[in-house]
Amino acid sequence: MSLLMVPRVDLISVSKLPRWKLVNRNLPSPNSTTDRKPLQFFKQVRGSHVFFLSAVANRDRPNKGDTNVIISAMDGAGITLTCCIIINGDRLFSTPAQLFSEHYNIDFMPKITQYFYPAHFASKQFLCVVPGNRSVTNVSLTSSKCSDNVGDYVPVIYPQSVLGGLAICAKTAFEKGPVPERFVEWVEIQRLLGVDKILLFNLGVPEKLEQVFRFYHNLGILDIVPYELPGVIQGVPVRGLSLERQVKPQFSHDENLPVYECRERLAGYTYVAGIDLDEIILPHRNQGLKQFMEDYLKRFPDAAGFLFHVQFHVTSWGRHAHHDVFFLDYQRSTPPRWECEKYIYLPERTHLAHTHSFEAKPSFRSYSLSRDAAIIHHYRTCPLGWATCFPEIIIDKEMLRFSSVLQQKLKRVHKYLGWA
Template identity: 35%
Template sequence: MKTFRGVLYIVTAVFIIGVVYYLGLDGTTIISSPRSRYKEISNWILQREGAPGNSTISYIKTNGIETYLLSAVVRPRTDQTFQIILNSLDFTKGRGDFLCCLISETSLITIPANFQFIYRHLKFMPAITQTFYPAPYDATQYSCDVSKTDLGNPVTKATLALRSSCSNENKDYLSVVYPKRVSNGLAICAKVICGEEIGPARLTEWFEIQKLLGVDKIVLYDYKCPLSIQTIFQYYVAEGILDVVPFSLPGNPERGYTANNRVYPQFYHDEEITVMDCHERLSGYQYILVSNIEDILLPRQHLTVKDLLKNLSESHPQAGGFYFQVQYHVEEWGNDLEVPDSYFQQYLKSTKPTSQFLKYIYIPSRSQSPPDDRFKNISPFHEQYVEPSLATIHHYGKCPEGLKDCFPETMADKTVTKYQKMLLNNTRTVL
């Protein structure tokens, strides 16, 4: 009897794996598009009704199916070829039979879309486990592979179409983003800022300390922020350090980013789509820090993060990126100092550095795919773990969800105070 049950379990498992493979749940396309040459239609005219297609106007819905496109970003491959990467929350889970619709001047160019990447919120046998715990929309990427020799003019707008029909309405197209190339540039992907979760003064101080640390560019996603926060955004956009992407969540209107309205497992994809998009927008920078507005990377022996990275890169020339331990400054412990017009200078008490939730800076030219909780190196590059004696990430705020102990043995860390005088002056000037 036991033998029969064992055989039955094996047959059942093989059957499930076979079905999963047949349905393409490993992320491959189940309906392959024809690998034809470019199809070009000249004198293509977009209708101007509705909002103009623009990469900063949140999502564009693909005609005929609930796949939502966030952005179209150019990724160079060689001197003669490049890819246009389309970041999406995808109802088809990476299996859509899509066509790339690309507009160059007044010409429409159509080519089959290639499935590029899908985020897995479950890491263990994801092709099977996510079948039983799926998200309605998966964070995915499709690519449109383009040869410069076949184009007379740069591609300015792009979208996906289901099967063979390209829209002629301007609102259905994204403006194509061409990332800026910045040698030795340091950028922060600051993810989503939601509603009134942070005040203008604290947000200003965070921007100002990032400037002191040598950050060149910050990209963040504005999800229902009030006018007071958007005014701060406008100031730093005008300075050139900040790019803001207006952001929304398609599909279920009741879900969001606060602890009260997160919908799992969709929330993981709603977070990851911004990291994927940010990875492409900032790909021209040498270093990218994946962070949020509660985090500050503080070097101990250097004044700026750029000085730290120069030292780390010289010491580890084959590093594809650097992982940092985290110290938590928890508001519930109370402030140590009363410093008017400063949030970060007041909370010196912290946990000891912990590797429970590592954060990282990675080098895009040495990364194989969009990073999520970890980045993936291209051989022969490798990950490098930074000693806490050199630098740590300092996280400020409420006790983080998942932290093993909210009241552990604490220490007083005064690293942030070396920026106090200049930081206070700069913050007060802006406010």
């Protein structure tokens, strides 16, 4: 996929833009999926099956120095759209919406292309470029004229700049969610590895897990974005991300949109890891992830990021150490494998990120590191597509480096949550 080339346009004069006032109108809301309950978090483009979740401003890409507003959306129409942009709270600017990124099957083998694409609602990002360094406050998409109804707009998000910071894009927790106790273990291990922020999308998790989310949000390490799956698919009463609710090939798009969204919201961090709630990136040397990245950037100064091999700790093989901590107990794993590689990338050197890969900007590149550098430990049942769940098995005890300090941290958290 080539980088998007956006032509420069003349600077606009704010004084010449028409004044605009967003009002609350008592009009039928477009924010509905006809025969389902109204959407809570997405906005619907009036008269079409296009739904957009958010708008994030970026002054670095693709037009450096301009205000690039990137809108994450589900597109079930494929029509020409216009960006309606409010500047300084009361000036209207409109410009054609350009396709910035679109989810294809780039992470997967061609033989299973139809498993992932096309879909009823394609996960996409649209680009709205406002010339110059402007204070953009609200954005909408339209297929006709710009609305003055506040219900048709979303506020523009400006990412926080965290120099030297390390964040995780953890994708989505859904109705079954991770086991709350296991999620606590996972977060505490990430904190021990030096992670500053975890961004997670919430697709209706149970209350006990919500309680854990609130605890870590109050600590400042966890940001939660409410999520839903917009659009009606005929013959599908309930759509979701759990195995029994997946609609293929729609599932790949439903899962991928938060990855696009993460890239924008976490753009101000120095490092971003793309892993799930059952995965841990562990350097073989007993060091944190920031120090690891600094060391390997010295060896590969043109790196936009690094991809890691994966060891699958297949839970159906049973417990090994009978340890109280899940991630220390399942020590049986496969040897390092190339399937489902994940990564840590540098946003300032990266154009786009996907589930299993990322696209470097010109003059930078991605590197797949040796299995001797670091490994992703992935705890799950038998992976999809394996002919057998019993390939070669090894015993890996590297996670035990956290044993003493982790158990102390878990006791404190459990006590605070009232689990002790």
